[in-house]
Structure formats: structure tokens, C-alpha cells
Amino acid sequence: MSSKKKQLGLVVFSLLLLLIQFIPVKKAQADVETDPKKFATLSVPFFTVKIVPPANQAKGTTINYFDLRVKPGMKQTLELYVASTAKKSQTITMTPTNAITSAGNILASGVKVPPDPSNIIPFTSFGIRNATITLKPKEVKTVKISYTMPETPFDGIMIGGLFLNTSLTTTSDAGKSKNQKATLKFLNDYSMAIQVLMTETDKLVLSDLKVKTIIPQSYQTLPAVGVKLQNPKMQYMDGLSLDATVTRLADPNDRHTQKVKDYKFAPTSNFTYMIPWKSTEKMEAGKYRLDLKAKAVQSHLALNEEQQKKQKWNISREFTITKAQADQINRKNPKYKTDYTWLFIIIGILIVLLIIFLFWLVFTLGRKKTNKNVVTKE
Template sequence: MAISLFRLIAILSRKEMKMDINRVLSSVIIGIVIFLGAAGSVQASDMNYSVQANIPANQLDKTKTYFDLRMKPREKETISLTLKNKSGEVATILVEPNRATTNRNGVINYAASNEKRDNSLEVDFEQLISSKKEVKLAPNEEKKVDFTLQMPKRPFSGMVLGGFYVHKKEANTTRAGAKEVQVKNDFSYVIGVKLTESDEPVVPDLRLNEVKPGLENYRTMVSANIQNTSATIVSNLHIEAEVFRQGEEKAIHHVKRDNQAMAPNSNYDFIIPWDKAKLASGKYLLKLKADDGAGHKWDFRKGLLIREKDRALNEEALLLPKERHSVLKSSLIVGGLFVGMISILTFFVIRSRKKSES
């Protein structure tokens, strides 16, 4: 949609309500027009294709459906996936090899990431594997897709973790020379790849990096960057964080999270909500504790400085104390318009389909 619901609410909640409700209504109406123009081309992607890893002889655990390979330095190997198109139409499938990262929810991610490569990562899966492929499948066709693995010359400890992110390529269709907007779900498969050269255990090492104020979904918060500098997965992480004003003993913000996981040699921003309060300039102390399911424990303390310029984030934030009434009212208005827009869109889609069937 031309302008997101979060963005509309954020506009309404800014200090002194700089943009009035009439402009918001106009934006929503424009959104309705755009969606009505797209009513004839609303589609839902389906899983009419399948992906399977072809497990090679050097697989450590042959019960796994992902690659768990024991490799040697300098070794070169071809691994493959089998793609099958189960539909009666031509399908184009994208297969993208990616290094494993950790997303903001504390979940290991195998999709392409915009995050920079972690500075502790020495052996990068993306540099060991051949590049992504675009595979065209005829109706009901099955095809094997090969990738080449080239191990580095120097041996390494621990693991290299990556995966194949597989999804269907959706081409934008046109009718009578005019572009159509398509509304669809994007389903995907992930086939993991774990590479090891020995059974030598690696002790996980977590570090606390930058702590800074910011916004998450237009809510005030502080982010604490946690880094796993070891070549091993850290799983079943329990993290507890407390923020104190400097010199005080009572925590002003507190958060706990369970079942966090981190990919080898990766980092992510652990979010500490500011509990719908404004970011007030001053000095603070963060105390962060973490432990995993294997008995490893970490205890961090780090100072946080919120500067005068950081208070500008309050201008963009939602649900701050003095603005709650106006934001609630504006949210209800915009939310109602959004529901109305979806209802109108659904009506036109159903009517269009009935005309097509008749």
C-alpha cells in the first residue's frame, strides 16, 4: 500500500499534530483506489512445488533432511537439491545460498540479510558455495540443481553454517499495456547446510557491544547489540536485561526473553522496550544476564548515554503519555478506514471471480 498503517498513525501522533486528519483521509482514499485497480489481479501464492536435499555419503546424520557434512581442508564437492513443480503451469524457482545470521527476534535466519558480515566470521559459507540459481520448471517437471562447495585451504574449528533459501519467482503481469498490482503471500523453503571438519567442541563466547536508544515499530526503546564470536550455535538462550538511572538501585525498565538462538559468528540487537515512556536525556546503566541450555552464563554491565539530540526520537514515537488520547482516537479512525478498504477490496475480488467463472 502507498502508505503503511503504522506510518499513518505515527503522523497523527507527532508533537502538536502537524499533519491534520484530512490529509490522512486523503492518503487512505488513494490507497483504496490503488487496491480497487488491483482487484482483478489479487493472487495467493501456493506451495505447488517441493524441495529436497540429496544427502551425500559424507553426511554425518543421515536421519536429517538438511546437509550435515563432514568436510576436509581444500576438499571440493558437488551437493544438490531436487526441485519438483507440482502444478500445471511453468514455475520459476530461485535458489539462494546464504550465510546464517541472527534476526532481531533471536532466531537463526537463512534468508538473504542486509546486515553486514559479522567481524568475527572467518569462514563465510557464501564464499564456499557457488552462486544463486534461477530454475525454470515445466508443468510437473522434476529437476536436480547442483552447487559446488570448495573448502578453504586452512583447517577450522567449529562449524560453518548456511542454507539454501528457496522461493518462487513471481513475474509481474500486464494487461493492455497497464501494470497490475498483485497481492500475494510469499512462501519459501529453507534447506540448512552445516559444515564441520572435526568433532572438537567450541565453547560459545558472547559479547555485549553498542547500547543505544532508538525506535522499534514507532515505540521508544534501547537496543543492546549481542554478538556470538564463536563458530558454534548458541541455543536455548535466556536473556534478562535491566536499565537503571546512574546512581540508582531500582530498575526503571526490565525485560526477559527465552528460547533465543544465535548463529555462529553473528550478532543481533536485543530490544529493551521503554514502556511507552519518553526517552529522557541522561546517564543510565544496563545490566544484562544470559545463560544457555548447556550451562554457560554471561553477566554484562554497560553504560548508556541518552543525549539531548536523541530526544528527537520522541517526535516519531507512538503512545507517549501526553499523546495517548489523540493517538487512540486517530488509530480508531485510521483502523476503521483500513478495515473498510479491505472489505471493499474483498467484495470486488469475489465479484470479479464470479464474473470469470460465469
């Protein structure tokens, strides 16, 4: 082979190498992403779930929830693989749910809670139907979830959820004696919640914190004040710290505090923040003041200094606890001892008056008898 042909061959080979580098590999990546064996698995006893990430799933999202970019009026069908790990047939129910805030976490709970008044586009209004999934042992089924976005556009983040639940009865043999066995039955109830995050735009929306109501109540048998907090914006709070103090205005030493940190707060939701008394403390009637300091770190957002200031709140509110409310709450505290001081004082006064009356009565009767005897001798 001549040197010119060799040089030409090298040139062609080099060009082929360059072309190979620019060949799209999206098809190969898609094949991997749609292979259910490659998915992160969500599991509870008796069943597991694998999410099929759609094309509008946010990049870099760990595949244990949906993070979708949507449009007003858009229709879409999501897919899940549900696999049975039980040794007997089971029925799994799936229901759409609105995200709520509970115990400092964002939950897609199966508990039916009405949406907060600020939630004008609840996830449960997207037309998702309840589903019943019947699985034989080790069976795998594909579940399709169809929804339609409202025509009204929104900025920020909407969070909903898919709640899956199963109940299975299992048995266990417990020996009564060597020759007898008792069969015990257990009803096992297991559930899983899959969050669904939706955004339509990249416009920054900041969360907000409002105090809606302050209600005295019993909390785990202790006197407490429940402060209903609301986040009316379509942005969740991350790294939320709360520092609350309740003070009785007539006695500044009658103070009760509660601090928490690293809470999460779902968008357009509310929860009740409890400020309990100590077990040995009595709730007094009167006027009180709530002082609440709060701060959300918002590590999921890139905020400047001015925006960070807007994620801090200082709230003061005055409220009243009536005697009827305080007495009812105090009676529920097993360590609370009713103060009978005034009752003892009243009883003591009555006893003294009774003794004085008896002395007077005896003295009066004795005097009359004496006077009668004197008259008779005359």
C-alpha cells in the same frame, strides 16, 4: 539317505545361515537412501525440495538440511530435487547465504546481511553460484551445488544456507455484478531456506557472548535501547535465555526490563536485542547502566559442570543518552505528550510583566496629564 549325509547336510545348512547373517547390506541401504521417493520433503506453495544426502552426511540427521563432515580444500557437489506444484511455469532462484540470528532463531535468510567480523570463513565465499531453475507445471529437476572448502582449517560448526525463492502471479474473479466480473491479480512470493552445517573436527568449541554497542532508538514507535550482541565463536547457542535491565543512574526507579528464553544464536553472528519502554513512558536524557544476565543450555553438547559455567554471562555496561536523542525518539511515540510546563511558566511570566508594564504606563501617562492640568490653572 544315510544318517551321516543328513548330519553333513545340516552342518552345511547351518554354515550357510551363519554366512548370510554376515553378508554386508550396505548396498541395499544405499539404494533406499538414494531413492528420492523416500526423502523427507520440504515444501512451500508452488514447489517442494528433496535433499539427496551425500556420503559425508552425519548419521541420524533428519533429511531436511545438510550436516556435512568436510576437510580443508575439499571439493564437493550437493544435489537437490526441486519439483513444481504450480499450475503454471515458474522460475526459482537459489542463492547461497550466511546464517544469521533473527527473532531468536538461526536463519538462512535471503536478506543480504554482511557477515559478522568474527565470521572469517563465510559460507558465501565457498564459490557457490547463484542458480535459476525454470520449471513447467509438475516438472522435477535435479539441482547441483558445487563448493570448495577454504584451505584454512577450523574447529567448531560453520552454518550457511541455500535460499530458494519464487514469485508467481495468480488471478481471481471478483463479481462486480451479475453480468460483470473483475479480475484481480495477486503477486505471490514464497521462499525456503535449507541450512548447511559443516564440521571438520570433533574438538569442542564453546560459544561466547559479547556486547558490541548500546544505542537508544525507536522500536515500534516506542522508546527503546538496542543492545547489539555478538557470538564470535564457531558454535551456536541453544536454549538461550536473556534477562536485561536498563537503569537511569540519576533515578533508580527509572528502570526498564526485558526477558526472553529458548533463543538460538548462530555462530559468528550478531543480532540486536531490544529493551523497550512502556508506551506511556518518556525517555529521559542522562547516564544509564545495562545489566545483562544470559545462559545457554546447549542441549546439543555434552558439557561438564565447568563447561556449563562458561555458558553463563553477567555483563554490566554504562552508556549515555543525549537530550537530542531522547527528544527525537520521544516524538515518534504517538502516546507521548510533550511537556509544555516550562513554556506555560515563561508565557505566564511574560503576561504578568506585560500587565505590570501596562499598569505602569497608564499610571505614568495619567500622572503627567494631571501635572499638566495643574500648571495650566496657575
